[in-house]
Amino acid sequence: MESMESKVWEAAASAYAIEAEAVTYAFTALCRESFMRTVDALAQAPRIAASGCGHSGIACQHFAHLMCCIERPARFISPAEAVHGATGYLQKGDVMVLASRGGKTAELLPILKICREKGATVVSVTENMESPLAKGADIVLKIMVTKETDRYDSQGTTSFTVLSVLFDALQAALIEATDFRNEQFAVIHPGGAVGERLNHRAFPDVQK
Secondary structure (H helix, E strand, O other): OOOHHHHHHHHHHHHHHHHHHHHHHHHHHOOHHHHHHHHHHHHHOOOEEEEEOHHHHHHHHHHHHHHHHOOOOEEEOOHHHHOOOHHHHOOOOOEEEEEOOOOOOHHHHHHHHHHHHHOOEEEEEEOOOOOHHHHOOOEEEEOOOOOOOOOOOOOOOHHHHHHHHHHHHHHHHHHHHHOOOHHHHHHHOOOHHHHHHHHHHHOOOOOO
């Protein structure tokens, strides 16, 4: 009879394998034209916002921070606050990223409407190209998720990873598109070991 320890270890190993496969698979579904349009919109936007619920919302917080790290002003707007005035942050020409695997998250639909009325560009990230979020967006980034890592295929694990990797890819692409330099990052990231390494390289003659 299989021991509990073996089952636990196998579940962990399976999670690694599932997510590794999912990331590779997700890239095959990504539309190059839509991705390039998104990069162009983000590069030109005065401000960027992102919103999502649950794990998608957490990934959107990560995305907003990634944008700030390359000096693209951005913030996460919670779906609850969005319909109570927080969308006043957005102006015409700004970009709002809405993330929902199914594309039907009810809390995001009012935000979509507000963005349309204000003239903000909407980028929807979803697996469902026939969903309201996809059909109402200016640009759609398609994600594909093989399966979640838990045995019930119900936790937002692999889907969170796929979304986060897409956001990482957008930041990497924007670094190239905007010619963002590490010297700029050194100025805004003086803290921690990373900051020490960056500033030592950028300003080697500065006395610590």
